[in-house]
Amino acid sequence: MKAFSVSTSTVQWLTTGFMMVNGIMIPISAWLSTRFNSKMLYISAMTTFFIGTVVCYIAPNFGMLLTGRLIQALGVGVTMPLLQTIMLSIFPPAKRGTAMGLAGIVIGLAPAIGPTLSGWVIDNWTWRDLFGMIIPLMLLVILASFFFVKSVLPTKKVGTDLLSIVMSTVGFGSLLYGFSSVGEDGWGSATVISTLVIGVIFIALFIWRQLTMKKPFLEFRVYRSFPFTISAILSSVTMMAMVGVEMVIPLYLQIVKGMSAFESGLTLLAGAIMMGIMSPITGRAVDRFGAKRLSIIGMFLLTLGSIPFIFITKSTPTIYIVFFYAIRMFGISMSMMPATTVGMNSLPINLLSHGTAVNNTQRQVASSVGTAVLISILTNVTKNNMPSKHMLSTNPLNYQTHAINATLSGYHAAFMISLIFCLLAFITAFFLKNRGHSSDYTKAGGED
Template identity: 40%
Template sequence: MANMVTGTIRRGPIMASLLIAAFVALLSQTVLNVALPVMMKDLDVSENTIQWLSNGYMLVNGVLVPISAFFINRFTTRRLFLIASSLFAIGTIVCAVSPGFEVLLAGRLIQAAGAGILMPLMTIVILTIFPVAERGKAMGTMGIAMIFAPAIGPTLSGWVVEHYDWRVLFYIVLPLALFAVAFGAYSMRNVIQTSRPKLDIIGVILSTLGFGGLLYGFSDAGKAGWGDATVVTCLVVGGISLLLFVIKSLMTEKPLLEIKVFKYPMFSLTTVINAIVTMAMFSGMILLPIFLQNVRHFTPLESGLLLLPGAILMGIMSPITGMIFDKIGARWLAVIGLIITSITTYEFSHLAIDSSYNHMMLVYTARMFGMSLLMMPIQTAGLNQLPRRLNAHGSAMSQTLRNVSGAMGTALLVTVMSNKAASRATELVVAGGFDPTDPKNEKLMSPIVDASTIYGINQAFVVATWMTVAALVLAFFIKKATPAEETPAVTPAGEVAPAKR
């Protein structure tokens, strides 16, 4: 195995290049969500077709993350960063100049390929250049991009589509993407050990079918229903492929993704908590906009602005939380954060037709404050227990399971909302004693639909509340962990020395 590059490593420019690239990648991931209805009309495609701009991005990104451990071990840090950020910039250019849907989709898939490599790479570089005692602050700084970019995306998108052509979204992202490449070419350094691992082709196929099938199946289940043939097929194929992938990984000396990371108890515990919290977090991101736009009839921009203060607070708190984590560890941060998150999630289970805009903004902002206390500390606490040689595998595993749990949480909560709303509507129609299919009763159905939707959303928030309570119980078992192997020593000047073995 080649030695890590030594010498004076200026951590500031490296962190800056990672944050810029991650911010742009995450911004692009969410910036189209609000714009999809407008794009559907402009490009003259169906709703199922336009959804591939989001689903395709998610699938490519989700499939590449498990393979990222191989890329990180195979290529130098600088080369891999430039390849990933350049792919993203090229994809953005293709999207900006696309004449039709096919070219636009191709651009989105190229973007996703770059982002799927960038995100795990960022975590590994931080774990490598910072000693354990300083990782909390560094990961908290990384959280600024991971939290703020997805939150500002819908607000920016809502403003743009109300005033300009949707292609302006890509022209806004493009200079940032090009700057990320240029700045990275100047500041990125090789800091990760490289080797020449053999690519496990069968592992790649099983991983792609497994994680890709689950991601698509869960994502489509929320819209098409759990009984849909495509959903069932994807989940069955994904589940079987993932089982075979795990078996093969355990039997292979150097697998594509090291399953043995789960033998480290704090990594396993924090990964489970992170998955539960991710599922619960999506309740606010998915259900609240449905209430605001479908029931209260706020514009996409107004909906985005309601969510923005919480995102700003979460971004501000992320590095502060990281510094606190370095002092006291993750347990009490996670416990306090989950208590706040549980209370505010429960508060959202009492939405009503006259719930005020300011009250919802206040509760959502408080909820994001709770999330800011636990997201990055929990992830860092788990990764801190892994030996350096497993950092890439641990980061890829954690990111992959977050992607899958996010899709699963969305599907579960949307299903709960839909089923509860449908049963409530039936009860109200029966109680009213009229025919809902009669056009004359259209005015009577409107308040019933609103009341049923609110009931369904509230019941979904109840489920999300129990998720956060389960995570809260688990958080009491978090302990401070140190790597099983010594990490590279970092001198005050930033010099990185090879790890002791």
């Protein structure tokens, strides 16, 4: 914002635009992984991410910086689903929990460390170094890929359905844009309503087209598997509970407690480390004990760790936030990957890429919905409880007290909604199967 003299709503596009393009690419990734050699697809995606990173690093203006972020998102939208598909393909069902647990370190730990690391980099160097420090690492990864990455996914010539790509792009792009705009414009905004309506219409048309095609672009029949459907719902609701709170807690720490961006990020670090440590452990546990009990315990801990946030005040000790946030992340690590593993195990191997794409797309949309709901509730409740401006001139000290109480009311309401998400996930966990098998899809009327 300072470097390019742009507003908060403008700079937010560096995140919003990235999420939109990433969300658009995830459904397309299933077709790409079916059509192209997985080794070359991975190298191409990482090269795309590298190009985007270089563009960001040298960007002379905000427009170029945003362009670089969108290019980065093209690569990430392919590599993340591809990672899961490859892990599920090369490991037998009995060992997929361990494999997905290892993948969980990357998926859970790396994004969580971001706020702390980036805050430290910005405090000591410049924003460009956030991109510059990645460039040599990316070159090393791309070079190593030529020697160590192998093509393991079967490919076949699948026709490109341009209409499906257009429907998917417009549908998911509009939906994600609409939810991302709620925090800035509110639910009553014509922009939010119109983009959400357009998104829903095009997604409905996209799904209808896939279900009527002989060789669909994205196979929605994966929902015929009950274990997959339950695991996808559980993962999505958990993401709503996780991502929304990850957005709200730093706002509370910075606005109410006056912390810096680095300090607020550091407060969340213990939870991130907890998730990173527990992911491989719970991965092995799901192979041994099954996912149902782990997920029920995990969702119970997530719910238990969410309750204290409803009662936070201005004087709440920071260690209190650190402790209960770590409990939440511990619970998530016990359920997210185990549930995903069971869901994927219930699909035949030729549908793994489609299952991964569908699951990740659903989670991406759920993350946007959860963030939009929590931020809008936080904003509206705070606004409705704010004292009148007249009090600012007549009794400024009383105005300040009322303003802080209004702000805290907003956070209490947001955390209450998050608790409802947690309770829904806890109830859903009871319907999860202990282990999934590809026969679950066949029994449900699917085809191998």
